[in-house]
Amino acid sequence: MRKTLFRGEDVYGTKHLFPIFLDIQGRECLVVGGGDVALRKVKSLLQCGARVKVVAPEMASGVQTLAGEPGLTMIRKGFEETDLDGVFMVFCATDQDEVNASIARLCERRGILVNVVDKPEECTFIVPSVLRRGPLSIAVSTGGNSPLWARRVRELLESVITDEYGEFTEMLGAARDLVKKTYPDDIARRQQVFQSLVDSDIFQLLRSGQKEKAKERMEQCIFSLPG
Numbered sequence: 469m470r471k472t473l474f475r476g477e478d479v480y481g482t483k484h485l486f487p488i489f490l491d492i493q494g495r496e497c498l499v500v501g502g503g504d505v506a507l508r509k510v511k512s513l514l515q516c517g518a519r520v521k522v523v524a525p526e527m528a529s530g531v532q533t534l535a536g537e538p539g540l541t542m543i544r545k546g547f548e549e550t551d552l553d554g555v556f557m558v559f560c561a562t563d564q565d566e567v568n569a570s571i572a573r574l575c576e577r578r579g580i581l582v583n584v585v586d587k588p589e590e591c592t593f594i595v596p597s598v599l600r601r602g603p604l605s606i607a608v609s610t611g612g613n614s615p616l617w618a619r620r621v622r623e624l625l626e627s628v629i630t631d632e633y634g635e636f637t638e639m640l641g642a643a644r645d646l647v648k649k650t651y652p653d654d655i656a657r658r659q660q661v662f663q664s665l666v667d668s669d670i671f672q673l674l675r676s677g678q679k680e681k682a683k684e685r686m687e688q689c690i691f692s693l694p695g
């Protein structure tokens with residue numbers, strides 16, 4: 469498959485988008501438009517700790533109910549270029565194609581990440597459907613082929629990926645710190661422990677409600693693995 473590896477697409481000719489998890493905590497994000505689609509984006513930005521500025525002449529009632537949320541600024545006016553100053557990421561969610569397209573062009577020129585909610589081809593990134601269980605996140609994208617199908621796949625995963633997946637992820641995070649402290653100079657040992665933690669029956673114990681036993685097993689994996 470060497471031939472297709474560097475073309476940015478697979479053997480089916482499907483364009484590959486680069487998946488990443490962005491840390492937007494405290495960063496300024498602009499949402500242009502105040503309808504229901506804007507609302508969805510504003511909510512998920514706030515959930516990730518961004519500072520969000522919404523600019524629109526008309527705000528839908530759902531958006532208005534968010535007034536007073538920490539980190540949220542709402543400005544009732546049409547978009548102006550200066551709204552982009554100091555902004556990390558932009559969502560164009562107006563119902564005016566020309567407005568959205570011209571904001572996208574300005575963003576491209578300034579190197580600002582931009583999403584146009586109804587024009588995947590004008591976006592530098594598109595937003596996936598996300599399932600979260602504590603620190604575990606699963607993002608589903610159809611590459612814009614069917615947002616509704618992305619949602620359905622996420623819903624399907626929801627019944628499989630239960631809360632214990634998140635709990636186990638948290639436990640592994642705590643264990644990771646402990647393992648690094650316990651074996652600061654022994655990378656091979658660390659890897660052995662990480663493997664034993666993931667492959668152990670800790671997850672099954674959590675699933676069957678045996679939290680104490682799960683913790684015990686975690687300590688066994690960290691401290692009493694044959695070296």
Ligand SMILES: C[C@@]1(CC(=O)O)c2cc3[nH]c(cc4nc(cc5[nH]c(cc(n2)[C@H]1CCC(=O)O)[C@@](C)(CC(=O)O)[C@@H]5CCC(=O)O)C(CC(=O)O)=C4CCC(=O)O)c(CCC(=O)O)c3CC(=O)O
Nearest residue numbers: 585586588594595596597609610611612613614615616619
């Ligand atoms: C390209 C993309 C751009 C972007 O927004 O980043 C885009 C574009 C468009 N969406 C449209 C419609 C709908 N979008 C949803 C829902 C979601 N849309 C989301 C993402 C994306 N939508 C990006 C691609 C993601 C991918 O496929 O990888 C999700 C995952 C995340 C989010 O928005 O936060 C969120 C589900 C969250 C969840 O529940 O988990 C629903 C269903 C619903 O309401 O639940 C409908 C109605 C049903 C339908 O039409 O399918 C239309 C047609 C508009 C029209 O008809 O004019 C366009 C334009 C077009 O397709 O050209």
Ligand SMILES: NC(=O)C1=CN([C@@H]2O[C@H](COP(=O)(O)OP(=O)(O)OC[C@H]3O[C@@H](n4cnc5c(N)ncnc54)[C@H](O)[C@@H]3O)[C@@H](O)[C@H]2O)C=CC1
Nearest residue numbers: 501502503504505506524525526546547561562563585586
């Ligand atoms: N990506 C997605 O998931 C979806 C995208 N869409 C598309 O997204 C767009 C927005 O959808 P809705 O939120 O339902 O629209 P809406 O009609 O409810 O809201 C449009 C908003 O844009 C604002 N606006 C208009 N001109 C503006 C300007 N010059 N500057 C700033 N704000 C301006 C309006 O004041 C209003 O708040 C539509 O074009 C729709 O086709 C629709 C459904 C899903």
